[in-house]
Amino acid sequence: MVDGEFELIDRHFRALGAPRTDVVLGVGDDGAILRPPPAHDLIAVSDTLVEGVHFPVGSAPRSIGHRSLAVNLSDVAAMGATPAWALLSLTLPARDDRWLADFARGFATLASRHEVALVGGDTTRGPLAIGVQVLGFVPQGRGLRRTGGRPGDQIYVSGTPGDAAAGLEIVRDVSSARDATTRDATTRDATTCEFLRARFEYPTPRLTLGAALRDVASACIDVSDGLAGDVGKLAAASGCGARLDVERLRPSAALSRYASPERLRAWMLAGGDDYELVFTVSAANRSRFEQAAREFEWQQIGELVVEPGVTLCEHGRRIDLSAASFDHFG
């Protein structure tokens, strides 16, 4: 970390997030000194957002700050863990104190909400990219994985996937000065658009749900790249396949107002950026799950099966939907 970086970090990021007694030494030295709790496993996740790839050029810095942390907290949630400490690697094309202040506010608000302390990182000059790592804890041996699903387990998703894809379209329409309300015949009032936009710009990591699923779900993954694709990854990691019953997918009321049935179905299955949790539950754990998850919004959407791959079914008949997942290198 060089002088200018240090000053940047110092001004905007020192003591950002929640104060924690397990931070022996935070931002400002060669590294952070942290005190893990006994009898817990450490969870380490890492995700990078690149301008023009993971968010549109010119996105609101507060949203970028929120999302750069949220996508990592979502990974922590998918492990059934509780987050504690974050590291931030910020690559910036130029020094911009206003941008940094807004970015820091987005990051800090979410960090404080989940009692996460920023304990280190670095700032470098280059094309805008934000790398975040989050460290968290789970009672020893109880971390959730993608690998524990078995044929016959029911597949669930939290919340209402597809909203973020619509939100991204709205953000793009606004930044290209198009009027989203003229796109098609569906109703697109300002409240609907604001709701969907916030679902892209300020996603909610499902940390409480993830923790509640420990010892209950057989496998878990977060929905970052699209529901069908992420279900496929969970199934493959569990050594089986998945059947998705698309008629079960319930869109949010806002998405129903915003998009035609065909578009909202495509977004629900392949949209990405939702940061909901997909998880599986065995028949034996079904009632424990319903007890544990009674405070959360979730949908039962299918079942793990023996045959590999993801099969989409509608009222029991196989259907085809191309481009079911989004791939940066595709």
Place this chain on the structure above:
Amino acid sequence: MVDGEFELIDRHFRALGAPRTDVVLGVGDDGAILRPPPAHDLIAVSDTLVEGVHFPVGSAPRSIGHRSLAVNLSDVAAMGATPAWALLSLTLPARDDRWLADFARGFATLASRHEVALVGGDTTRGPLAIGVQVLGFVPQGRGLRRTGGRPGDQIYVSGTPGDAAAGLEIVRDVSSARDATTRDATTRDATTCEFLRARFEYPTPRLTLGAALRDVASACIDVSDGLAGDVGKLAAASGCGARLDVERLRPSAALSRYASPERLRAWMLAGGDDYELVFTVSAANRSRFEQAAREFEWQQIGELVVEPGVTLCEHGRRIDLSAASFDHFG
């Protein structure tokens, strides 16, 4: 992590580095599950290398892989800690399996040497940048910091700073097809150039020395931005200043052959990229230090003083040297 990324990571980075029994779950899930040892503090460091900023465009991928880990291991060394686990966030302009294989080899060779396991990370498309985080351990309460120095403590540096700056010049000369041997009248044989170039391309993190300095050094920092600048940071963090006795600086034999006395002095004081350790020792710990550090190469180069800032002295007389540190945002 999306499909293409996963495949990239999977092919080149799965099980990269040393196998470790404290890795419960490595690359391939939403996060890694790790088991910290009892009675130790966790050390977390993070550093990003951006093409064109931290290494020349077109650098050898094996060197980039080595350096991206080495700069982080150097931070771990400066904390007196032992590294254990690494996360890698790779941003690539395009998929290039040959480049990735060479990069992974550079990263893996150094990781294996220090028993570091790669446990996670992500791959995204964008301008070439490599973010690495390393987690390590130090016995509880015994981490080295920048803040413990006091006026009167002697200042030391490991190895021979300045070599990497000469090595960077050689790398640049080679990539611009200039002949470094014609630059000035000093002797520049191939062996000299290879040695200096390797000091830039394949720096050695001083992990064994860092661990030996626990309970012995009063403060420690690694030399990433230039000796004088990094001494200044240590002094400022310790609430004092520093006097550097420049006549004490001993260049490597290779640097003496490569550069004129004026240039090598500037490089030794301000060159950066050396990843040596600067540390301070109180009079009371002097003999313990000499015992602990007897197997290592080091130079005594000055003293912490009450007056803030870094004063350069030659045979007791103050001298002036501008641009004593390099600042990305300067």
